[in-house]
Each structure stands twice: as structure tokens, then as C-alpha cells.
Amino acid sequence: xxxxxxxxxxxxxxxxxxxxxxxxxxxxxxxxxxxxxxxxxxxxxxxxxxxxxxxxxxxxxxxxxxxxxxxxxxxxxxxxxxxxxxxxxxxxxxxxxxxxxxxxxxxxxxxxxxxxxxxxxxxxxxxxxxxxxxxxxxxxxxxxxxxxxxxxxxxxxxxxxxxxxxxxxxxxxxxxxxxxxxxxxxxxxxxxxxxxxxxxxxxxxxxxxxxxxxxxxxxxxxxxxxxxxxxxxxxxxxxxxxxxxxxxxxxxxxxxxxxxxxxxxxxxxxxxxxxxxxxxxxxxxxxxxxxxxxxxxxxxxxxxxxxxxxxxxxxxxxxxxxxxxxxxxxxxxxxxxxxxxxxxxxxxxxxxxxxxxxxxxxxxxxxxxxx
Amino acid sequence: xxxxxxxxxxxxxxxxxxxxxxxxxxxxxxxxxxxxxxxxxxxxxxxxxxxxxxxxxxxxxxxxxxxxxxxxxxxxxxxxxxxxxxxxxxxxxxxxxxxxxxxxxxxxxxxxxxxxxxxxxxxxxxxxxxxxxxxxxxxxxxxxxxxxxxxxxxxxxxxxxxxxxxxxxxxxxxxxxxxxxxxxxxxxxxxxxxxxxxxxxxxxxxxxxxxxxxxxxxxxxxxxxxxxxxxxxxxxxxxxxxxxxxxxxxxxxxxxxxxxxxxxxxxxxxxxxxxxxxxxxxxxxxxxxxxxxxxxxxxxxxxxxxxxxxxxxxxxxxxxxxxxxxxxxxxxxxxxxxxxxxxxxxxxxxxxxxxxxxxxxxxxxxxxxxxxxxxxxxxxxxxxxxxxxxxxxxxxxxxxxxxxxxxxxxxxxxxxxxxxxxxxxxxxxxxxxxxxxxxxxxxxxxxxxxxxxxxxxxxxxxxxxxxxxxxxxxxxxxxxxxxxxxxxxxxxxxxxxxxxxxxxxxxxxxxxxxxxxxxxxxxxxxxxxxxxxxxxxxxxxxxxxxxxxxxxxxxxxxxxxxxxxxxxxxxxxxxxxxxxxxxxxxxxxxxxxxxxxxxxxxx
Numbered sequence: 001x002x003x004x005x006x007x008x009x010x011x012x013x014x015x016x017x018x019x020x021x022x023x024x025x026x027x028x029x030x031x032x033x034x035x036x037x038x039x040x041x042x043x044x045x046x047x048x049x050x051x052x053x054x055x056x057x058x059x060x061x062x063x064x065x066x067x068x069x070x071x072x073x074x075x076x077x078x079x080x081x082x083x084x085x086x087x088x089x090x091x092x093x094x095x096x097x098x099x100x101x102x103x104x105x106x107x108x109x110x111x112x113x114x115x116x117x118x119x120x121x122x123x124x125x126x127x128x129x130x131x132x133x134x135x136x137x138x139x140x141x142x143x144x145x146x147x148x149x150x151x152x153x154x155x156x157x158x159x160x161x162x163x164x165x166x167x168x169x170x171x172x173x174x175x176x177x178x179x180x181x182x183x184x185x186x187x188x189x190x191x192x193x194x195x196x197x198x199x200x201x202x203x204x205x206x207x208x209x210x211x212x213x214x215x216x217x218x219x220x221x222x223x224x225x226x227x228x229x230x231x232x233x234x235x236x237x238x239x240x241x242x243x244x245x246x247x248x249x250x251x252x253x254x255x256x257x258x259x260x261x262x263x264x265x266x267x268x269x270x271x272x273x274x275x276x277x278x279x280x281x282x283x284x285x286x287x288x289x290x291x292x293x294x295x296x297x298x299x300x301x302x303x304x305x306x307x308x309x310x311x312x313x314x315x316x317x318x319x320x321x322x323x324x325x326x327x328x329x330x331x332x333x334x335x336x337x338x339x340x341x342x343x344x345x346x347x348x349x350x351x352x353x354x355x356x357x358x359x360x361x362x363x364x365x366x367x368x369x370x371x
Numbered sequence: 372x373x374x375x376x377x378x379x380x381x382x383x384x385x386x387x388x389x390x391x392x393x394x395x396x397x398x399x400x401x402x403x404x405x406x407x408x409x410x411x412x413x414x415x416x417x418x419x420x421x422x423x424x425x426x427x428x429x430x431x432x433x434x435x436x437x438x439x440x441x442x443x444x445x446x447x448x449x450x451x452x453x454x455x456x457x458x459x460x461x462x463x464x465x466x467x468x469x470x471x472x473x474x475x476x477x478x479x480x481x482x483x484x485x486x487x488x489x490x491x492x493x494x495x496x497x498x499x500x501x502x503x504x505x506x507x508x509x510x511x512x513x514x515x516x517x518x519x520x521x522x523x524x525x526x527x528x529x530x531x532x533x534x535x536x537x538x539x540x541x542x543x544x545x546x547x548x549x550x551x552x553x554x555x556x557x558x559x560x561x562x563x564x565x566x567x568x569x570x571x572x573x574x575x576x577x578x579x580x581x582x583x584x585x586x587x588x589x590x591x592x593x594x595x596x597x598x599x600x601x602x603x604x605x606x607x608x609x610x611x612x613x614x615x616x617x618x619x620x621x622x623x624x625x626x627x628x629x630x631x632x633x634x635x636x637x638x639x640x641x642x643x644x645x646x647x648x649x650x651x652x653x654x655x656x657x658x659x660x661x662x663x664x665x666x667x668x669x670x671x672x673x674x675x676x677x678x679x680x681x682x683x684x685x686x687x688x689x690x691x692x693x694x695x696x697x698x699x700x701x702x703x704x705x706x707x708x709x710x711x712x713x714x715x716x717x718x719x720x721x722x723x724x725x726x727x728x729x730x731x732x733x734x735x736x737x738x739x740x741x742x743x744x745x746x747x748x749x750x751x752x753x754x755x756x757x758x759x760x761x762x763x764x765x766x767x768x769x770x771x772x773x774x775x776x777x778x779x780x781x782x783x784x785x786x787x788x789x790x791x792x793x794x795x796x797x798x799x800x801x802x803x804x805x806x807x808x809x810x811x812x813x814x815x816x817x818x819x820x821x822x823x824x825x826x827x828x829x830x831x832x833x834x835x836x837x838x839x840x841x842x843x844x845x846x847x848x849x850x851x852x853x854x855x856x857x858x859x860x861x862x863x864x865x866x867x868x869x870x871x872x873x874x875x876x877x878x879x880x881x882x883x884x885x886x887x888x889x890x891x892x893x894x895x896x897x898x899x900x901x902x903x904x905x906x907x908x909x910x911x912x913x914x915x916x917x918x919x920x921x922x923x924x925x926x927x928x929x930x931x932x933x934x935x936x937x938x939x940x941x942x943x944x945x946x947x948x949x950x951x952x953x954x955x956x957x958x959x960x961x962x963x964x965x966x967x968x969x970x971x972x973x974x
Binding site for chain 2: 103
């Protein structure tokens with residue numbers, strides 16, 4: 001069987017994300033059973049990509065060690081599969097900090113092993129520092145993996161030229177804009193750097209969604225609801241068009257929904273309805289946190305606008321929240337707050353800071369006053 | 372002292388901006404010329420009472436490799452209008468006219484269209500005769516360096532405008548530019564951009580005249596065969612069905628097509644979108660609601676605002692309104708099918724299962740129409756929600772695919788209904804179905820339901836059976852697996868292994884740890900620990916092996932008094948039930964299978 005045959009037999013027609021991942025896993029087992037190592041390696045990579053891009057990334061982290069072990073056992077396939085392996089490894093490194101179960105020192109070990117593999121296969125450290133600065137920023141970490149702070153980490157990244165493990169130009173550009181917005185806090189420069197994205201010269205599946213969303217977050221945090229709405233509308237549209245039916249990018253979607261809750265709560269609810277089903281079975285705490293945060297803000301806003309109950313697909317039966325005529329808004333607000341809180345506490349304990357709790361309890365102030 | 376200065380525009384630079392940044396290809400100069408011609412004709416119909424609409428047309432002549440001539444029978448321009456509109460970038464005659472008339476017939480509005488010709492030539496000659504001064508023909512010659520001349524010419528033309536471009540571009544793409552000076556290529560571009568233009572466009576070859584566009588009206592066409600053929604020709608698919616899109620507010624009209632195969636939500640659906648009958652874009656996915664990814668369309672709009680490149684629309688309220696109305700048209704169509712053509716609706720739902728499920732899960736109001744047609748996997752095979760609703764009695768659903776796979780054969784034997792709601796959107800769908808179902812009572816499956824379905828064993832509290840249970844519990848402890856005696860059908864299944872999602876994850880982690888290096892094994896142990904620490908709660912990992920006392924092997928085991936042999940058989944049955952449940956074996960399980968078989972051989 002060649003790769004295409006596996007694809008047709010096991011997962012070609014399946015829906016993206018959860019179902020396709022199950023199909024690819026069956027294909028991996030089939031390839032391993034018949035000793036088809038080369039295709040098994042390719043299928044592990046396929047699984048990693050699908051699981052990371054269109055689902056929660058949990059199983060790809062769990063299963064990566066099987067992939068790595070199989071790769072190491074078969075040097076005859078290294079040449080053909082080393083780049084795939086490194087991309088999968090990069091995905092795992094990019095995701096591992098998002099699991100609060102893993103202590104920081106173990107995450108540093110994974111980063112260290114990734115850096116060794118980068119050297120072994122002649123890649124530079126750009127991808128390493130790219131994920132590291134992201135992790136340090138979004139988790140509020142300092143002195144992590146031998147780096148003092150986010151600025152130093154980003155500086156080290158910029159010293160490494162773009163290589164085969166770098167993102168495509170749209171991704172690299174978006175990453176730079178993100179750094180300028182959130183770390184340098186320089187909106188003019190961010191606009192300037194984002195020009196190729198806004199003008200449509202650079203784009204990919206996730207960009208401009210990420211970029212619009214980041215500008216919306218920036219303005220939202222700065223209290224400029226009008227500009228936040230402008231970018232949030234665009235982000236919502238991109239998200240709806242390309243990721244409406246995939247259980248991926250819950251971090252970005254959650255923030256997008258949170259902002260939308262303040263500009264158009266009904267619309268936010270509509271988007272939330274479509275996404276929340278994915279998160280009910282999600283295994284990535286970081287991404288779940290942001291979706292729960294988004295849900296909490298949606299119900300908080302709906303409550304403030306005077307809605308008392310709605311029809312909502314609440315997982316399971318809970319008399320406090322769900323009855324046959326609908327769900328109580330206040331109960332839903334509280335439910336999602338508590339869900340987010342329990343994750344925030346785990347992260348803060350692991351990270352030894354209050355980063356997530358502060359995000360959860362942050363009061364947003366806009367031109368019209370505190371909301 | 373304050374002085375006024377004027378900006379100077381570098382025309383070469385402007386052309387570079389147009390060709391490299393604004394327009395996607397030099398092809399668009401044909402669209403711009405058609406657009407100017409059609410707008411001039413529309414203006415003449417509005418303004419010149421003596422004009423016979425039957426004379427409204429555009430003619431094109433091409434001298435291969437040398438020259439292209441575009442002729443329209445529109446208003447023509449006076450000298451003042453030439454100075455104002457042809458020679459000032461950004462000023463459009465249509466803009467002024469639009470302020471006076473609100474007919475909205477004009478396609479262009481930016482005053483940069485003619486400049487696009489400089490992408491394929493360094494020289495444009497415009498001969499024009501205004502209906503206001505029908506005896507006077509003026510000639511405007513514009514160069515790519517920004518200079519121009521105007522002269523009155525003795526070579527009289529009819530009222531209207533001729534635009535002549537010569538193949539003399541010095542810089543640029545050489546042979547690529549030559550391709551434009553070819554009648555077939557120009558005809559193809561007219562066909563591409565202006566197929567639905569309301570006035571005829573002809574290409575002339577000596578005495579011969581060929582019409583390049585269709586006689587087609589989006590507003591009145593209702594013939595389904597014609598529409599399906601259009602879809603096949605222009606969108607390249609044999610579509611499943613088509614229906615008319617018509618805005619109540621006059622924002623658009625067109626044809627929507629149902630794709631004959633499933634598409635991912637992430638695939639950009641290409642639609643052909645026309646602005647005032649001129650092709651605007653083939654990738655205007657923003658005009659359709661996000662959930663309508665099973666639809667492609669050919670659509671004409673008169674009231675949406677194009678961007679300056681005229682390859683997309685401004686994202687404004689009108690676009691939002693149009694999108695909503697298109698959504699309503701699709702909903703109306705589906706509703707009509709529900710009444711008039713149920714088979715077609717079944718087929719659409721079957722093919723676009725995920726898209727339809729997402730619509731139901733995320734929007735209110737479509738449930739009544741679409742829900743009955745949704746297909747769900749059940750213990751009795753695939754069933755529509757309507758069939759489930761009509762089934763009667765009690766039905767259960769599970770949100771765990773693994774649990775469904777293990778239990779479905781048992782439910783099937785009893786002719787009872789278990790619904791798989793484990794995939795995305797299905798929980799929401801089943802919950803809505805539970806609300807709407809009249810004949811069937813649908814509830815979520817709980818552990819006690821499983822216990823209830825598996826009958827109590829006649830061997831309960833039998834000392835021999837107790838011994839089997841205690842041996843089994845000891846043997847299976849290392850696999851974190853509980854054991855129970857039950858009676859169930861089919862009789863030939865000796866043991867049934869059930870597992871919840873957490874336990875499934877736990878198995879996966881164990882399997883990965885077996886292969887992992889030190890760093891990853893260490894990391895995985897924290898995932899394992901996390902699952903174990905939550906195992907006491909309601910949502911913890913649970914695995915159970917049910918031994919079927921209806922099965923002869925189990926009965927024989929109960930009769931046995933040899934604990935050692937009993938342990939071997941139990942471990943083999945455990946592995947066998949894993950295999951029949953399609954669970955990949957971890958190393959310890961495979962080892963146990965081999966060791967126990969070997970031991971049995973030695974007894």
C-alpha cells in the first residue's frame with residue numbers, strides 16, 4: 001500500500017479533526033501491523049498535523065514518543081522523514097506548555113531535547129525561540145529554559161535566520177506583529193509591519209484571522225471598544241469562514257468570542273454555540289481556558305443586557321443550569337467562570353504566578369466606563 | 372508667505388501600482404474598457420432622448436499583433452469632458468453623472484479604468500464624438516509618460532467612443548503582452564468578464580460579426596436546464612441541484628448550486644460574482660453565509676460597493692444584509708424541498724452531513740426542516756432522526772464512540788436502540804431530537820443503564836462464581852480493570868470490555884510510555900498521574916470486563932476449581948475482548964496473551 005491507499009481506506013472522507021484523527025490512528029495501526037514503517041512514519045506525522053491543526057493537540061503530544069521511537073529505530077528512513085519528524089516535534093514543543101499537568105522543569109527538558117534534535121538535523125534555533133517567547137508571554141514566565149525574559153528570547157529568535165522549520169511568510173509576519181503589539185506595545189509599528197497581511201499580499205489559512213484578532217485584543221485591552229469591534233468583526237468573519245466547523249484554535253476563538261460579547265453579545269452567542277461542543281471533550285487546558293473565558297463573558301454580558309434564560313446545549317443534565325425550557329443565564333455564567341477558574345488555578349500553581357487568575361478576573365474598562 | 376503647491380503624479384509609478392498592486396493581472400484592461408463602454412451606453416440611454424436602444428452595442432476589432440480597437444455607441448465626450456475625465460486620474464464621469472441620476476447603472480466610479488490599458492501599451496488613442504456635438508470628432512492621445520494631446524480630427528465617427536491601443540509597450544513582459552493582441556484571446560476575455568452584459572458585445576472580422584456575450588437576464592431566468600448548464604459551464608461541476616437566488620430588497624439575483632460531494636468548511640468555495648452584469652470575482656466567498664459551504668453560486672448584484680481593484684466588495688452593512696438574505700434564500704429552498712422533493716433533501720443532507728449538522732447545532736429555526744433528515748449511527752444501523760423519532764419506546768444515546776462500538780451489538784441483539792452521539796455536533800443534534808421526538812423517549816446512557824441492559828447472572832452469590840470473580844479481580848487489577856458477572860446476548864460473546872474516555876486515554880498513554888525515551892516517558896507519567904488522580908470522581912477512568920454467564924466457556928470456568936488455570940483463561944479472555952473491541956494492545960497485554968497460552972499448553 002502506498003500512502004494514498006491508506007488515506008483512501010482509512011481517513012480521506014472523514015470530517016476534519018476528531019474523526020479524521022481516529023481514522024489516521026487506525027491507519028497507523030494497520031501500517032505497523034504489516035511492518036510498513038515508512039508509511040507508518042508518514043502517518044504519525046499526518047496524525048500530528050491533523051491533531052494539532054484541527055483538534056486539541058493532546059493525543060499528538062501523547063503519541064509523539066511512539067513516533068520518535070519508531071523513527072530512531074529505522075535509520076534507513078531518516079533521510080525521507082526527518083523534516084516531517086522535526087515539524088511534528090516543533091508542534092509538540094509549541095503545545096506542551098499548554099498542559100498544566102506537566103511541571104515546568106519537564107517542559108524545559110522537552111525544549112532541551114528539541115534543541116538537540118535541531119542541531120542534529122542542521123536546523124537553527126529560530127523555531128525553538130519562537131515557541132519559547134510565545135510560551136513565556138502567554139504564561140507570564142520569566143527565567144525559563146535558560147532565558148531571562150520575553151524580550152531576550154525574541155531577540156535570540158531574530159538573530160537566527162529563517163530556515164525550513166520557520167513558518168511560511170504570513171505566519172512569520174503575523175508572529176512579528178504579535179510581538180510588536182503585545183510586548184513592544186507599539187501600535188504604529190504594528191500597523192506598518194502588518195501591511196502585507198492587511199493588503200492581502202501575505203495570507204495563509206490562519207492569517208489574517210490571527211492578525212485581526214490580535215489587533216482586536218490589543219484595542220480591547222486598551223479600552224478602545226470601537227477599534228476592537230472593527231478588528232473583531234473581521235476576525236469573526238475569517239474565523240467563521242475557515243474554522244467554523246473545526247475544533248481547533250480555541251485560544252484565539254475564545255478571545256474572539258470574549259471581545260464579541262462586548263460588541264454584539266447575540267453574535268458572540270451564535271459563534272459560541274458552534275464552538276462550545278468541541279471544548280466539552282477537549283483535553284488541552286490552555287485552549288479550554290480561553291473558550292470557557294469567552295463563554296463566561298458572553299453569559300455575563302447577556303445577563304447584563306437583561307436575558308434570563310436561553311436554549312443552550314449544555315453538556316449533561318444539571319438541574320441548576322438546564323431544564324427542558326432552557327438554561328439560566330446566570331447559572332451558565334457561573335458554570336463557565338468556575339470551569340475557567342479551576343484551570344486557571346492549576347496553571348498558576350504550575351507556573352508559580354497569578355497570570356491566569358488575573359486574566360479571568362480582569363475588569364475591562366472602555367470609553368463608556370467599566371463593564 | 373504661504374504658497375499653494377500641487378502634487379505631481381508620476382504616471383509610470385501609478386501604472387506600476389495598478390499593475391502590480393491593484394489589479395491581479397493585465398487581463399483586467401478588457402474589463403475596464405467594457406465597463407467604460409457599457410457605462411457610456413447607459414448614460415446615453417438616460418440622457419439622449421433620440422437614441423434608439425437597439426443601437427446600443429460594443430464592437431471590437433483586433434489586428435493580430437498590432438492593434439486593438441474598442442468601439443461603443445455611448446454618450447461620447449466633449450472637449451471639456453476629455454480634460455476633466457480622461458486626463459485627471461481619479462475623476463470619473465460616472466461619479467458626476469451619478470450625483471445627478473440615481474439610476475445606479477454605472478459599473479465604474481473611480482476614474483482609473485482607462486489607465487489599466489497602460490499595462491499592455493505605451494500609447495492610447497481615444498476618438499470620441501459626443502451626442503451633444505455630433506459633428507465634432509475629437510482625438511485624445513495619451514502616452515505612458517503622462518503627456519497627452521487633443522485635436523479635432525476630420526476622420527468623423529458616429530456618436531460614441533473608439534479606444535485604440537497599439538502593441539508598442541517598451542518595458543514589460545514582451546511575448547505575454549503580444550498575446551493580448553489576438554482576436555481569440557480578446558474574445559475569451561470578453562467572454563470571461565462580460566458574458567452577462569446587458570448590451571451586445573461583438574467582435575468584428577471584416578464583414579463578419581460575432582456576438583460574444585449571452586442574452587441572459589438574472590432577474591427573469593427560471594429555466595432549470597439552462598441554469599444547470601450554466602453551472603456546469605462556468606463552475607465546472609455537475610451539480611446536484613440548483614435554485615434561484617433573489618433578493619427581496621433588490622440587492623442581488625442569481626443561481627445557487629448544490630455541490631454533489633462533501634466539502635470541508637475550510638475549503639474556499641469559488642463563486643462567480645457579477646457587479647452590474649460584469650464579472651467582479653470568482654472567489655467572492657464573503658457574500659455567502661459562512662455555513663453555506665455546500666453551495667456555490669453565480670450571482671449578480673447592483674447595489675454592493677466594489678473595492679477599487681473591483682475584485683471584491685467593501686465589507687459594509689449592505690454586504691451583511693445581502694449575506695443574510697442569501698441565507699434566507701437557502702433556507703427557503705430547503706423548506707420547499709421538505710414539502711415538494713423529500714428525496715432531494717435526503718440526498719443533500721446525506722452528502723453534506725457535517726455542514727447540515729453544524730447549521731442545526733448553531734442556528735435556531737432550521738431544526739424543524741432539517742433535523743428529520745439527519746442520519747445517525749445506531750445499534751440498528753444508520754437511521755434518520757425521523758425514523759428514530761418514530762421508533763417508539765425508549766432509546767439511549769452515548770457521547771462516547773468507543774462505548775457505542777462495544778455496546779451496539781448487544782443492543783442490536785435485543786432490537787433496542789442505542790444512538791452514537793460521539794462525533795461533533797451530534798450531542799446537540801440528539802438533544803434537540805430528544806426535545807422534538809414524540810414517540811421515542813431519548814435519554815443519555817448511564818452506567819446503571821448498561822448494568823440494567825446486561826441481566827443479572829443466575830450465578831450471583833454462587834460460591835463457585837465468587838471464586839471466579841475473585842481470581843479475575845486479582846488478575847485484572849494490574850490493568851486497572853474491574854470485573855462483573857452478567858448474562859447477555861449474543862451467547863457466543865464470552866466477555867465484554869467497556870471503557871470510558873479517560874480509561875481510553877490511559878491506555879494510549881501506557882502504550883506511548885512503552886516506546887518513549889526517558890524525557891518523554893517522564894513527561895507522560897504526569898499525564899498518567901493526572902488521569903489517576905481524577906479517577907475517584909464521577910469522570911474518572913473506568914474499565915470493566917463483563918463475563919457472560921450465558922456463554923459456555925464462562926460456565927465451564929465457573930465449574931473449574933483450578934485457580935491457576937482460571938487466571939490464565941481470564942487473562943486470555945481479557946485480551947480477546949480487547950481485540951474484538953479493536954483496542955490496540957499494549958506490550959504487557961500481548962506478553963500476557965503469549966505467556967498464558969504457553970502455560971496452558973504446559974498444563
